[in-house]
Amino acid sequence: MANILIMEDDIALATYWQNFLEMHDHRVVCCSTVARTIEQTSYMDVDLIIADMMIKVDGELVPEGGLTLLCKRITGALPSVPILGVSGRKPDPKIYATSPLQIAEGMGIDMVLYKPIPLEILLDAIEQLLAKLNTSKPNSSPE
Numbered sequence: 001m002a003n004i005l006i007m008e009d010d011i012a013l014a015t016y017w018q019n020f021l022e023m024h025d026h027r028v029v030c031c032s033t034v035a036r037t038i039e040q041t042s043y044m045d046v047d048l049i050i051a052d053m054m055i056k057v058d059g060e061l062v063p064e065g066g067l068t069l070l071c072k073r074i075t076g077a078l079p080s081v082p083i084l085g086v087s088g089r090k091p092d093p094k095i096y097a098t099s100p101l102q103i104a105e106g107m108g109i110d111m112v113l114y115k116p117i118p119l120e121i122l123l124d125a126i127e128q129l130l131a132k133l134n135t136s137k138p139n140s141s142p143e
Contacts, residue, residue: 002047002130006030007037007066008086009055013115017050020119021126033057034064046081048129053087053104053112067107080136082129085112 004026008014014030021028029044031037034055051066066085085104104112110129113121 001025003045004028004048005040005046007051009052024123048082048126050084053085082133083109084125084129085109086115088115
């Protein structure tokens with residue numbers, strides 16, 4: 001079981017993911033804003049973060065989406081927490097010289113998936129990131 005924090009502005013989607021992940025024995029908390037996500041990290045021992053890279057508030061994109069959250073606030077505070085960035089669509093290379101995937105990887109996000117994400121792919125990505133975390137933790141058993 002892992003403690004998973006989801007930052008997603010689409011409440012229906014976040015709830016859908018939450019229900020699915022809870023059926024797979026994970027504890028999940030959903031937040032729709034950067035401020036709430038940061039607040040929640042002080043109450044919860046977070047094992048993994050799923051963060052929407054582009055957040056809307058009242059229908060408008062705000063500058064503090066997942067990339068800002070991860071780069072400026074969480075990466076420094078929780079450096080060992082795996083981060084799965086999610087994006088609403090693949091970028092048009094005619095509009096963006098650098099894709100959100102490339103930006104995210106440069107900021108230290110562990111993995112990016114584009115929505116819509118099949119549930120089994122989401123679960124597989126989470127399991128991969130948690131396994132990576134578990135293998136990187138020092139062995140605490142006595143010698």
